[in-house]
Amino acid sequence: MHRYLLNISYIGTTFRGIQKTVNKAEQPRLDTQSIQGCLELALRVFHPVNEIQTVLSSRVHTIFSTDAGVHALHSTVHVDLERPNGQPYDTTTLTGVLNRTLDKQRLPIRVLSSQLVADTFHCRYHATGRTYLYRFAVNKHPPSEEDNFRNKAYEAFVPVEEIDRCYFLQSPSFDIDRVRAASQLFVGVHDFRTFMSISRQKNLSRDHPMFTVRKIDKISIRPGGAVAVAPNAALAAATYNYWDIEIKAKSFLYKQVRRIVGALIALGSGRIDERCIYQMLTIPSKNSWDHRVLLAPACGLYLCRVHYRNN
CATH class of the missing domain: 3.30.70.580 (Pseudouridine synthase I, catalytic domain, N-terminal subdomain)
Structure with missing residues (x-):
């Protein structure tokens, strides 16, 4: 064997x-x-x-x-x-x-x-970390809030090659500098209970007081790019600012990355402020979740790398 x-x-x-x-x-x-x-x-x-x-x-x-x-x-x-x-x-x-x-x-x-x-190697237990990538794009010329209400956002161009590959935002305004600064609040050791979705799986270890404590090693936010092809590539670049969020940790809670990204996008869109994120982090509870924050869609999330000691 x-x-x-x-x-x-x-x-x-x-x-x-x-x-x-x-x-x-x-x-x-x-x-x-x-x-x-x-x-x-x-x-x-x-x-x-x-x-x-x-x-x-x-x-x-x-x-x-x-x-x-x-x-x-x-x-x-x-x-x-x-x-x-x-x-x-x-x-x-x-x-x-x-x-x-x-x-x-x-x-x-x-x-x-x-x-x-080796027969003793285990791909999960021997992993030293995991890096996730979240791709999203913000319209450079978004519809107004009134137009959004009238579903005008659905008339905006979205490259067909990117459907289910990236999260497209038609937000009336977006402050990426504010998002970058607030992302560092998540770095380090925290109780991420607020940022964990509850699955229906019966898991006894979940009841342990330390189960929701995780350490985020690094969060970086940098300009991304369209994966569309010509002529859509030029139109996508003219229409959207693409952004990549990378988050590295040894392990994550269920839907933790999508909740963190959702909170950062809500901040950048002006739906919440930094104090809301601080409260969700420092008062760890499912009741602390701010319902103005939307769970970031799965389509923008990529497992980017599983790390081992030799890579």
């Missing part, structure tokens, strides 16, 4: 989430609505002797707590495979065959690389 680390990327729009669902009351079946299920289906072409069970680098959730629509530029899974002759699979062949199989099924999943790792 040999263990392999698969470095993968995917567009999550058409999937329910990354984790497969397992109903113990039913016969085992492949869940092709999840990234994990599709990978396990593709791995069947190698006909290993053992049962295929992939392990995700992200925290395990149930169907109700899996973020649908989130993308990954780099994520990882590990899997044990036993070849009939006992020899390891060639990792270059493993990568190529998996990509060919996924491509035949027209699945937006790509295996970036495969590597043989």
Whole structure:
């Protein structure tokens, strides 16, 4: 038996989430609505002797707590495979065959690389950190508040290539300098209870008083860019200011990144002020959430990198 680390990327729009669902009351079946299920289906072409069970680098959730629509530029899974002759699979062949199989099924999943790792390696427990990227774009010439009320915002140009890849704002005003300054309030160790959505998963560790304490290592906000193609690229650049928010930490709570981004966007749009963010951070409670803050849509969120000691 040999263990392999698969470095993968995917567009999550058409999937329910990354984790497969397992109903113990039913016969085992492949869940092709999840990234994990599709990978396990593709791995069947190698006909290993053992049962295929992939392990995700992200925290395990149930169907109700899996973020649908989130993308990954780099994520990882590990899997044990036993070849009939006992020899390891060639990792270059493993990568190529998996990509060919996924491509035949027209699945937006790509295996970036495969590597043989020690039997003791665990892609989740050995991860030293994770970096998330959130992409959003703000209209340079937004409609007025009155026009927004009249649904004029929906007449604004949005490049079709960016649908479900970026969050487009038609805010009457947006202060990115204010957002940059306030983002540093989140850096460091905090109790992020206010910024955690409650999943329906029964998780005993969630009741531990330290469960919602996390350390944000870094938040950076920099100009982004359109991924549209000509002629939409020029029009997108003329219409929108693109921004990338990168957040790095060892681990995150459920929907923590989308809640942080939602709070920063609400600040930049003038719906809340810095005091609201300070209160949500310093009075950690689900009751402290300011309902003027909207959860940032999943379409703009990308798992950018899973970090290990050797990368």
